[in-house]
Amino acid sequence: MSKTSSNLKYWMLWLVLTLGLGGYLGFSILNLSQGKTDNTELFLPGETTHGHHNIEMACTECHADAFGGEQTLQNACVQCHADELKLADDSHPRSKFTDPRNAATLEKIDARYCVSCHVEHDPDITREMGVTLPDDYCFYCHEGVAEDLPDHEGLAFDSCASAGCHNYHDNTALYEDFLVKHLHEPDNKEQARIPPSNISLITEYATAYPKEDYPVKTLSMQEQDGPAHTDIESDVVIHWSASSHAEFGVNCTACHVFESDTQWKDHPGTESCQQCHADQAEGFLMGKHGMRLSAGLGLQTPAQARIPMHKESHDKALNCTSCHSAHASDIQEAAVEACLGCHQDQHSLNYKQSPHFKLLLAEQQGTAEPGTGVSCASCHMPRTVVEIDGEKQMLISEHNQNANLRPNEKMVRTVCMQCHGLGFVLDSLADKQLIESNFNGRPGVHIESLEMAEKKQAEHLEKNPSHDKP
């Protein structure tokens, strides 16, 4: 065979392969855009971070405009994360960097855009918190910190945000005066209590609930308005009649016949629960359990998680009733057993050997005061305040676990300090082994920021004896 004919064969092969691959990708894009197929994985450029893997197949959640560049991505970040950053009193908001005086700094690190520090699809450079910069990134702007704060002399720049002292965004529990205010607190507070639920205010809070059709009054089993064939002695009716739903007048059709749709639905969806529990539903849809649903990818299953889950739970589709029994409304079941039914990581497996669980048992058995027990939900879905008409405050369970999951200092004020002193909390949250054991023991790590703050305060008071407050 001549050399020319051999080259021609290779060129033909190259052409066929190129056309074939191009045609396949083009066909895939066309079908994808028309919703005919779901082969998005073909276009996934790399593994996503722990925060986004649940929605990685919903490309347009972040890439809303193919040619929008950084601003499109920024808009996507803000759409989901703006509220939590506001709540955290973000220490580095975009507005701090848009002033042109920062032009020289922005050439080193453009802090106006989230993606400058959080690049997606690049697992090789992704660190904790989804940060894709080297750990000493604080150096870019705070190089001379030791000149102003001599006690920071010799501290490595890769320890600023990794040693329990500072966070880039949320420093609400770490700022200096807060540390000074909470020096020398006991490990366990005398009045260690989870704030009590005031769910009865929900009748004022749930403005979308049709109160005219379902007035607030306790309903009996005989008053249930289920389908004609309903057996009033069935478990469903018995459970419902003992629930808070029956106590507040929420009859069967309030949930099973949704709004203008007069058809009875055996299994009403999230939208039915949302009528009264809008904030909880919103949190669910923002959190790990519901973000797939929110992005149009269907219900999340434990099999899709990246952390260990019990095999028998793998195919369970997660919606409101996965954790909350539809009729019994047993909050305690939802707060522990529902979690442990799926989660198989070491922290979860160790919960029932933890001091927190012992406290919960004691409370349930009536040997300890209400509010002293600590369930999974106490820490990972803590009660947070929502305002009613700008006056009354109702406590609802935060159903977005991401709101206080990472970095774990997010939990300091909203969760841990309800029962523990600040020093004990910071040490405990910095001890990975202790967390894995589900806090079975004492912290083996010590965060020095409280001592540093105390020393600086003492020096200040020595020079200014009249300043007895931080």
Add this chain to the structure above:
Amino acid sequence: MKLAKPILIAGAVLATAGLSGCNDSKEEAAGISPKTMADALHLVMDSDRAVYTKKIVNRLAAKEKVIKASEHFEDEKALVLPAQMFRFGAEMVAEKAEKNPDINFTYSLQSLWPINKQNAPKTEAEKTGLKYVADNPGQNYYTEEKLGDTTYFTAVYADTAVAPVCASCHNEHKDTPRTDFKIGDVMGGVVIRIPIES
């Protein structure tokens, strides 16, 4: 010195807030210079800042002692500090201006003796300007500077202790680099920037 049309219009609108009935052509005809625009903006900022400091913070926190003023105003259920009030306004303006291409200016509060070191002057114009207004009471500093790809008209105005609390709070703060401020002293400066060429 020539000001780009949108900036000129923005300057006219902002500096003459009471003349909202003017149309674009009249505003252009007014030919407001960057210096006039900056001076007008500063007049509003300086007056609002003095009113908040004297009539709110100094009166309620120092004289009548009915409420504290604190850097951690939410945790302490206290009044926002005057410097924070100014900065929050500047940040809100920056956020709103980003969404409105016809408005393009920034401002900030800085000092040669900052409590938060991020508020020390960064650019040469800031360093020179802050020193100039501190050394020359009653005078402003104007210059042009290039930052990134843009040339700015930059104005620096003295920020003076208008009430006893200004001096006392700064003197007593544990991070202050200076402890001898008294009422009437120049404590820092307001820097206003208007892009004139990109």
